[in-house]
Amino acid sequence: MKPHRTTLLMLPAFAMLGCIFLAPLAWFFVHTLLIDSDPSDLRDQLVAVLASRAMLRAIVTTNWISLLVTVTVLLLGYPIAYYLANRRGFRFTLVVFCVIVPYFTSIIVRTYSWMVLLGREGLINQALRDLHLISDPLPLLYNQFSIVIGMTYVLLPYMVLTLFAAMKGIDRNLLLAARGMGASGPMIFRRVYLPLSRHGVISGALIVFILSIGFFITPALMGGPSDVMVAMLIERSVEITLDWPGAAVMSLFLLSVTLLLYAVYYRVTDVRRLMGTV
Amino acid sequence: MNGAPLPDGKGALDLDGLTKRYGEERVVDAVSLGIRAGEFFSLLGPSGSGKTTTLMMIAGFVAPDGGAIRVDGADLTRVPPQRRGLGMVFQNYAIFPHLNVFENVAFPLRARRVTEAELRPRVQAALALVRLERFAERFARQLSGGQQQRVAIARAIVFHPPIVLMDEPLGALDKNLRYDMQVEIKDIQRRLGMTVIYVTHDQEEAVNMSDRLAIMNHGRIEQVGPPGDVYQRPHNAFVARFLGEANLIAGTIDRVHAGEAALRTEDGTLLRGSIDGPLEAGRAAALFVRPEQLALGDGGGENRMHGTVARRSFLGSTVRTQVDSGRGVHLLIDMINAGAMRMPEPGSAVTVSWSPACSRILIG
Numbered sequence: 124m125k126p127h128r129t130t131l132l133m134l135p136a137f138a139m140l141g142c143i144f145l146a147p148l149a150w151f152f153v154h155t156l157l158i159d160s161d162p163s164d165l166r167d168q169l170v171a172v173l174a175s176r177a178m179l180r181a182i183v184t185t186n187w188i189s190l191l192v193t194v195t196v197l198l199l200g201y202p203i204a205y206y207l208a209n210r211r212g213f214r215f216t217l218v219v220f221c222v223i224v225p226y227f228t229s230i231i232v233r234t235y236s237w238m239v240l241l242g243r244e245g246l247i248n249q250a251l252r253d254l255h256l257i258s259d260p261l262p263l264l265y266n267q268f269s270i271v272i273g274m275t276y277v278l279l280p281y282m283v284l285t286l287f288a289a290m291k292g293i294d295r296n297l298l299l300a301a302r303g304m305g306a307s308g309p310m311i312f313r314r315v316y317l318p319l320s321r322h323g324v325i326s327g328a329l330i331v332f333i334l335s336i337g338f339f340i341t342p343a344l345m346g347g348p349s350d351v352m353v354a355m356l357i358e359r360s361v362e363i364t365l366d367w368p369g370a371a372v373m374s375l376f377l378l379s380v381t382l383l384l385y386a387v388y389y390r391v392t393d394v395r396r397l398m399g400t401v
Numbered sequence: 402m403n404g405a406p407l408p409d410g411k412g413a414l415d416l417d418g419l420t421k422r423y424g425e426e427r428v429v430d431a432v433s434l435g436i437r438a439g440e441f442f443s444l445l446g447p448s449g450s451g452k453t454t455t456l457m458m459i460a461g462f463v464a465p466d467g468g469a470i471r472v473d474g475a476d477l478t479r480v481p482p483q484r485r486g487l488g489m490v491f492q493n494y495a496i497f498p499h500l501n502v503f504e505n506v507a508f509p510l511r512a513r514r515v516t517e518a519e520l521r522p523r524v525q526a527a528l529a530l531v532r533l534e535r536f537a538e539r540f541a542r543q544l545s546g547g548q549q550q551r552v553a554i555a556r557a558i559v560f561h562p563p564i565v566l567m568d569e570p571l572g573a574l575d576k577n578l579r580y581d582m583q584v585e586i587k588d589i590q591r592r593l594g595m596t597v598i599y600v601t602h603d604q605e606e607a608v609n610m611s612d613r614l615a616i617m618n619h620g621r622i623e624q625v626g627p628p629g630d631v632y633q634r635p636h637n638a639f640v641a642r643f644l645g646e647a648n649l650i651a652g653t654i655d656r657v658h659a660g661e662a663a664l665r666t667e668d669g670t671l672l673r674g675s676i677d678g679p680l681e682a683g684r685a686a687a688l689f690v691r692p693e694q695l696a697l698g699d700g701g702g703e704n705r706m707h708g709t710v711a712r713r714s715f716l717g718s719t720v721r722t723q724v725d726s727g728r729g730v731h732l733l734i735d736m737i738n739a740g741a742m743r744m745p746e747p748g749s750a751v752t753v754s755w756s757p758a759c760s761r762i763l764i765g
Contacts, residue, residue, distance in 0.1 A: 294493075294495065296491050296493060296495040297495050297497060299462055299482075299491075299495070300489065300491055300495035300497075301497075301508070301512075302462075302481075302482045302483050303460055303461075303462070303482050303483070303485075303487070303489040304483075304489075304508055304509035304512055304556065304560075305483045305484070305486065305509055305512040305513055305560070306483060306508070306512040307483060307512070310511075310512060314508070314511075315497060315499075318499045319497075319498070319499055321499075
C-alpha cells in the first residue's frame with residue numbers, strides 16, 4: 124500500500140518524538156537493566172524493587188491520592204460542565220475562560236500560588252487569624268489535603284472539557300420527552316442525563332487518574348514527608364541514592380500501568396461509538 | 402385492561418386566544434380552537450406557520466404570552482409538562498438510546514411509580530398494539546425508522562393519556578412506509594378512543610387521517626373543518642392553494658344574487674360561483690375551482706373558457722393538462738388516466754367547462 128502523501132507532514136513530529144522521547148527512554152531501560160547490571164539478575168531486581176517497603180507504600184499512596192483527586196475533580200467538574208453545556212454567550216465565555224486559562228499557565232507557578240495561599244503564614248491562615256477565628260495556624264500545607272487541592276486545580280480542565288463534550292452530545296429532545304412523560308427533575312437526571320453522560324464520566328475519570336499517578340511537581344512541593352508518590356520515589360533513586368536500575372524498574376512499572384489504563388480508555392471511547400451516542 | 406377505549410368525554414381540549422411572541426413577531430396569534438374528545442385533529446400549515454409552537458404550548462414546553470389551555474375544563478396553562486399527563490410523539494422519535502425498547506415504553510409508567518407487577522403487562526400490551534412484542538430487548542440503534550416510530554407511539558399511549566400530541570411523526574419515513582403508518586396510527590387512535598393532535602405540513606397526511614383539521618398561516622388559523630369541507634369550500638386563496646391543487650382565476654365581482662356571484666375576468670368572460678357572505682359588486686376577487694372539476698369540451702357546465710393546451714403531465718392515476726387562456730390565466734385539468742383515452746395534443750385549441758356549483762368566489 125502506498126502511504127498517503129500527507130503522511131509526510133507528520134514526519135518532523137515523529138522524528139522529534141523519537142529523538143527526544145522514545146530513544147532516551149529505550150536507551151535508559153536498555154542501559155540500566157541490561158548493560159550496567161547483569162541481565163540474569165533482572166528478575167531478582169524486579170522483585171526486590173517492586174516488593175520493597177518504600178515502593179509498596181508509594182504505590183498505595185499514589186493510588187489513594189489519585190483516587191481522591193479523581194473523585195474531587197469529578198464532583199467539582201460535573202456541575203461546571205453541566206453549566207457550560209447549558210449556557211451560551213458571555214457567561215459561557217467567562218466560565219470557559221476561568222477553567223481554561225490556568226491550563227495554559229505553568230504548573231510550577233500554579234503550585235506556588237497555592238502554597239502562598241495555604242502556607243502556615245499564608246493568606247488563608249492570616250485572614251482567619253485576623254478575624255480571630257483561630258489562634259494557631261491550621262495545617263493546610265504539606266499534607267495530603269494540600270496535594271489533593273493542588274492536583275485538583277491542575278487537573279480540573281481535563282475533566283470539564285471531557286464532560287462538556289459528552290454533555291453537548293446529549294439530544295435535548297430526550298430531556299423534553301422525559302419531562303413530557305411525567306418524569307421529575309431528579310428522575311430525568313438519574314435515569315436519562317447521568318446514563319447518557321456516563322461515558323464522559325468514565326473517560327474523564329480515567330484521564331485524570333492516568334495523569335494523577337504520574338504526578339511529580341505538585342506532591343513534591345505541597346506534600347508532607349510521608350506523602351511519597353511513585354514519581355517522587357523514582358526521582359529520589361535517580362538524584363539521591365543513584366540507584367538507576369531501581370529507578371528503571373519503577374519507571375517501567377509506572378509506564379506499564381499508564382499504558383494499560385490508556386488501553387482501557389480507548390476501549391471506553393470505542394464502546395461509546397458502538398453505543399451510537401457520540 | 403389495555404387497549405380498552407377511554408371513558409367517553411375524556412380528552413377534550415380548548416385553546417382560548419393562545420398567543421406566543423418572539424420579540425416583535427407573533428408566531429402564534431390568538432389561536433382559539435375547540436377539539437372534541439376522541440377527535441383526530443390536525444394542525445396543518447407551511448413551516449413557520451406556528452403549528453409546532455402551538456403544539457409545544459399544549460405540551461407545556463413553551464410558555465404562552467397570552468390565552469388559556471384547558472383539558473376537559475381544567476386550566477393547564479401554567480401547569481408544568483410533567484403534570485399535564487399528555488402523550489407526545491416527537492418528530493425525531495426521541496427514543497432513549499441507553500434503554501431498550503421495553504424500558505423506553507416503561508419509562509412513563511416508572512415516572513408514575515406504577516408497581517413492577519402492573520408495569521410488565523401494560524408495557525407488553527402497548528408493544529402488542531404496535532406489533533413490537535418481539536423487539537422488547539432491542540435498542541433503538543437496532544431498529545428501522547418505522548420500528549422506532551412504533552416505539553415512540555407505544556411510549557406515548559402506554560399510560561392511557563386522554564390526549565396524544567404528535568409533531569410531524571412521519572416526517573423521517575419514506576413515502577410507502579408513511580402511508581402504512583398513517584393507517585396504523587389512525588387505527589390505534591380509533592381503538593383507544595383517544596384525542597390526537599397531529600402537526601404536519603403534509604396535506605395528504607392530514608386529509609387522510611383527520612376528523613377535522615385547522616389550516617395555519619402566519620400564526621393564525623385560516624380555516625377549521627372536516628378535510629372534505631375545507632377542500633371543497635376553502636375560505637380564501639391561501640387555504641385553496643395549500644390543501645391540494647387549485648385553479649384561481651382573478652377578476653372583479655360583476656353582480657351578486659342569492660348566495661351566488663358572477664365574476665368578470667380580465668378578458669371579459671363571466672364566470673359564476675357560490676359565495677359565503679355578502680359581497681359588493683366591483684370588488685377584486687378570484688374564482689376557485691379544483692382541477693378535477695374541470696372538463697375538456699363544453700359538457701362540464703355553464704362556466705366556460707377557451708385556450709390552448711400548453712402541456713400534459715402523467716401523474717400516475719391521473720393526467721394533468723395545462724390550458725393557457727391568455728392574460729396569464731393557466732387552467733389545470735386533472736382527469737382519471739383511463740388507458741386508451743384520447744387526449745388533445747399540446748398546441749391544440751380547446752374549450753374548458755365546469756359547473757358553477759363547484760366554483761367559489763374568494764376574496765384575498
